[in-house]
Amino acid sequence: MKPDNINDIILSHLHFDHTGDVSQYAEAQVLLRPGSTSVAPPEYPTVDESPFDGLIFAHARVREFERSQYQPLPSGAVLNDFPFYKRIDFFGDGTLYVLDALGHMQGRLNI
Structure with a gap:
């Protein structure tokens, strides 16, 4: 399967060991639970040891599910x-x- 064949990526949460490298899937939308973006805003991680991966927000198609x-x-x-x-x-x-x-x-x- 090619990355362009992936339409949706659902992340369980934003700890770095659960997000993977979604940049490989430019056409997919990345779906998060409502409120996720407030937990790890785009400027995260502010320190290298941060358990949150703010780089996920560089993906053009990140969105939260609607409540x-x-x-x-x-x-x-x-x-x-x-x-x-x-x-x-x-x-x-x-x-x-x-x-x-x-x-x-x-x-x-x-x-």
Whole structure:
């Protein structure tokens, strides 16, 4: 598969070890959880040891999901051990869900 064949890149969060090098995928949109850009603004990292990769914002097509895109999970779908309450049905056919996830860092989501 060639980089130009990739349409969407969904990042779970902005720690450098989870972002990769999205510059290779110039045609893809990079999708983040709402509020992610406030956690690691474009001027990050300000120090080399920063766990955040502000270089991600050099990508021309970075955007956050809209809060209005998240829908409640159906009744009974939430397990006690996994408190996910909202999701985005990414393709609209139930094959890929983006889950609003708490913990690890602000701006985290699960796929």
